[in-house]
Amino acid sequence: MTLELGVLNQQVQTMARSLAGQREEYGQRLERLQAVFRSRAADLEGLRDLAISARGTGWQGAIPTEPLDATHPLPPCPAAMVICAADGSQIEVDRHGIAMYYLINLGSIVYCHGSGAAPTVRSEPTLFYREDELYEDGRLVQGNRLDSKRSVMELAKLAELASPGTTEPSLALVDGSLLLWVLEESRPEVREELVSRYLRQLDRLAQARGPVAGYLSRPRHHDVVSLLELAERGPDATAQERRLPFPPDRALFEHLLPGERTGLFIAGTQTNDMYGHHRVHFFYLNTGAEIARVEVPQWVAQDQGLMDDVHAGIFEQCRATGYPYVLARAHELAVVAGADRDEFERMVMAALLGQGLGVSPSMKAWLKELTGGRRSRRR
Amino acid sequence: MTHDLSPVGRVLRSSTTEFVVGCQDLARVPTFGSFVKVKAHDGIWVYGAAYNVLIDDDPFVRQIIGNPHIPREVALDQKENRQTPIEVKVLVLGYARDGLVYQYLPPQPPATLSDVYPCTASEVTAFTDQLSYLRTILFTPQIPADELLAANLREAYLRRGGDREFLVEAGREAARLLKDEYDRLKAILSRIRPSLFRSSTPEPARRRGVT
Numbered sequence: 041m042t043l044e045l046g047v048l049n050q051q052v053q054t055m056a057r058s059l060a061g062q063r064e065e066y067g068q069r070l071e072r073l074q075a076v077f078r079s080r081a082a083d084l085e086g087l088r089d090l091a092i093s094a095r096g097t098g099w100q101g102a103i104p105t106e107p108l109d110a111t112h113p114l115p116p117c118p119a120a121m122v123i124c125a126a127d128g129s130q131i132e133v134d135r136h137g138i139a140m141y142y143l144i145n146l147g148s149i150v151y152c153h154g155s156g157a158a159p160t161v162r163s164e165p166t167l168f169y170r171e172d173e174l175y176e177d178g179r180l181v182q183g184n185r186l187d188s189k190r191s192v193m194e195l196a197k198l199a200e201l202a203s204p205g206t207t208e209p210s211l212a213l214v215d216g217s218l219l220l221w222v223l224e225e226s227r228p229e230v231r232e233e234l235v236s237r238y239l240r241q242l243d244r245l246a247q248a249r250g251p252v253a254g255y256l257s258r259p260r261h262h263d264v265v266s267l268l269e270l271a272e273r274g275p276d277a278t279a280q281e282r283r284l285p286f287p288p289d290r291a292l293f294e295h296l297l298p299g300e301r302t303g304l305f306i307a308g309t310q311t312n313d314m315y316g317h318h319r320v321h322f323f324y325l326n327t328g329a330e331i332a333r334v335e336v337p338q339w340v341a342q343d344q345g346l347m348d349d350v351h352a353g354i355f356e357q358c359r360a361t362g363y364p365y366v367l368a369r370a371h372e373l374a375v376v377a378g379a380d381r382d383e384f385e386r387m388v389m390a391a392l393l394g395q396g397l398g399v400s401p402s403m404k405a406w407l408k409e410l411t412g413g414r415r416s417r418r419r
Numbered sequence: 420m421t422h423d424l425s426p427v428g429r430v431l432r433s434s435t436t437e438f439v440v441g442c443q444d445l446a447r448v449p450t451f452g453s454f455v456k457v458k459a460h461d462g463i464w465v466y467g468a469a470y471n472v473l474i475d476d477d478p479f480v481r482q483i484i485g486n487p488h489i490p491r492e493v494a495l496d497q498k499e500n501r502q503t504p505i506e507v508k509v510l511v512l513g514y515a516r517d518g519l520v521y522q523y524l525p526p527q528p529p530a531t532l533s534d535v536y537p538c539t540a541s542e543v544t545a546f547t548d549q550l551s552y553l554r555t556i557l558f559t560p561q562i563p564a565d566e567l568l569a570a571n572l573r574e575a576y577l578r579r580g581g582d583r584e585f586l587v588e589a590g591r592e593a594a595r596l597l598k599d600e601y602d603r604l605k606a607i608l609s610r611i612r613p614s615l616f617r618s619s620t621p622e623p624a625r626r627r628g629v630t
Binding site for chain 1: 479482483486488489490491492493495496498499500501
C-alpha cells in the first residue's frame with residue numbers, strides 16, 4: 041500500500057476543522073445575501089441596468105429578466121411528450137499505448153411519455169485515428185478539446201433525434217451546461233471555431249422547434265449571488281469578496297416548493313456573448329429531490345409554451361429517480377465499463393497483429409502494467 | 420419440437436464441476452433443469468443442467484423500486500432494454516467428444532466468454548441414454564439436488580418425445596442410488612409422475628411395454 045493513511049489522517053482532520061470554521065462564516069454571509077435579495081427583489085430595472093453596465097467592465101454575473109423573487113408554479117404535463125437525451129463518454133488517446141486513437145461512445149434514448157411503450161435506446165461508438173482526427177490546429181485532440189468535440193456530437197445526436205414533423209410536445213435534454221467550456225488559453229479563433237460548431241447544432245434544434253435544455257444537478261454556479269454582491273457593494277468590492285467562501289445560487293432558492301421554478305436569468309459567462317439568439321438563460325427548479333439549475337437557449341426562454349414543456353417535462357422525468365430518468369439512462373448507455381474497455385483493447389491488438397503490425401506499449405506503460413498502476417484514461 | 424439454437428449466453432466463470440452463464444434476455448434464459456452445452460478445449464462439448472437463475476439488482480433499480488410512482492415507460496425500459504445481469508449456474512454432468520458421450524467430469528472447464536447453447540432433442544436423447552449422471556446430480560452438495568433431478572428428468576422425458584420407458588428406468592436408477600433414503604426418493608418420484616405432464620404431451624414415442 042503506497043497511500044500513507046497515517047500521515048494523511050492528520051491532514052484530513054485539519055481539512056475537516058477548516059471546513060467547519062468556514063461554515064459559520066458561510067451562514068452569516070448567506071443571511072446577508074438573503075437580506076439583499078429581499079430588499080432588491082422588486083427592483084428589476086435597477087438590477088438589470090447595474091448588471092448590464094458591469095458586464096461591460098468584465099464582471100460575470102446573472103442579468104435578471106424577471107424580479108428576483110418571481111416564481112412559477114408547475115404547469116400541467118402534456119399527456120404525451122417525446123423526451124430525448126444524449127450523453128457521451130470517451131477513451132482518450134494513450135500516447136504510451138499500442139496505437140494512437142481515441143473513442144467516443146454516445147448513448148441516447150427516446151422516451152415517449154404517456155405512450156406506455158418501452159423507450160428506444162442506442163449506444164454508438166466511433167473510433168478516431170486518422171491524422172486529421174488526432175490533431176486539430178497542430179495539437180492533439182485530448183482533454184478540453186475532446187470534451188468539446190463530444191459535446192458537439194451529443195447535440196448533433198439530439199438534433200437528429202428531434203424529429204421536426206412531430207405534433208406532440210417534445211424535449212431534448214443534455215447533461216450539464218449548454219455553455220461550452222473552452223479553455224481561455226486557446227487562441228480566440230480556435231475558441232470561436234469550437235463554439236460555432238456547437239451553435240450550428242443548436243441551430244438545427246431551433247429549426248425543429250423542440251425545446252432543448254441543459255440539466256445541472258447540485259449546481260455550484262453563483263451568477264445570482266454575484267449579482268447581489270454587485271448590488272450591495274458595487275463592482276469594485278466584488279473582487280475582494282471573491283476570496284471568501286461563495287454560497288451557490290441554489291442556497292438562495294431553498295424556499296421553492298416542489299415543482300416551482302424561479303424566473304429567468306441570463307447566464308454571466310463571457311462565452312455567452314458568442315451565442316447570439318441561442319444566448320443561454322437559466323432558472324432554478326425544485327425537482328422534489330433538490331434545487332437544480334436548468335439552462336435553455338433564448339428562443340426557448342422567450343416562448344411560454346416551450347418553457348412550460350421544459351418545466352413540466354423535467355419535473356415529470358425526476359419523479360422516478362430524483363434526476364431526469366433519460367439522462368441517467370443516456371449516461372449508462374454511454375459509459376465504457378472496465379471489462380468492455382479491456383475487451384476493446386484486446387480487439388485493437390488482435391487487429392493490428394493481424395495486419396502484421398508491432399503492438400508493444402511504451403516502456404513506461406509496460407512497467408506500469410507490471411507494478412499494478414492503472415492508466416487513468418477513463419472519463 | 421422446433422428450437423432456437425442460437426447461443427443463450429456466454430460463460431462468465433467456470434470450474435471443472437460447474438460454470439456460470441451470463442444472459443441478457445430473460446425470455447431466452449435456460450429453464451431450471453434443462454440441458455445446455457458449451458464447447459471447451461480439444462473438440463469437447465461440455466454438457467450440464469441449469470440449476471439456478473439469479474437476476475441481480477443494482478443501485479439504479481433499488482432507487483427506482485423504492486418509489487411508488489414508477490411510470491410504465493420506465494418499468495418497460497428496465498425490463499426490456501437494460502442489460503440486467505442475469506446469471507445462470509450450470510452443473511456439469513459430462514461431455515461429448517467425436518459423437519461419444521462420457522458421463523463424468525470433463526478434463527478441462529470451458530473458457531470465459533464461450534458461447535453456451537441449448538441442447539437439441541437428439542443431443543438430449545443421446546446424453547440421457549445413459550443414466551450415470553443421476554449420481555452427479557444427487558450427490559453434489561449445496562444445490563437443490565432433488566428438485567433439479569426431477570426437473571431434469573421431466574425435461575428429458577419431454578425432449579425424448581414423451582418416453583415413458585426412460586422415465587421408469589430413471590426412477591429405478593434413482594431408487595438404486597437412494598436405497599437408504601426413502602424420503603428423498605419418494606419426493607423425487609412424486610415429482611416425475613407421468614400424470615403431472617400436460618395432456619398435450621406427445622404420445623410415447625418409444626414405448627417398449629415396460630410399466
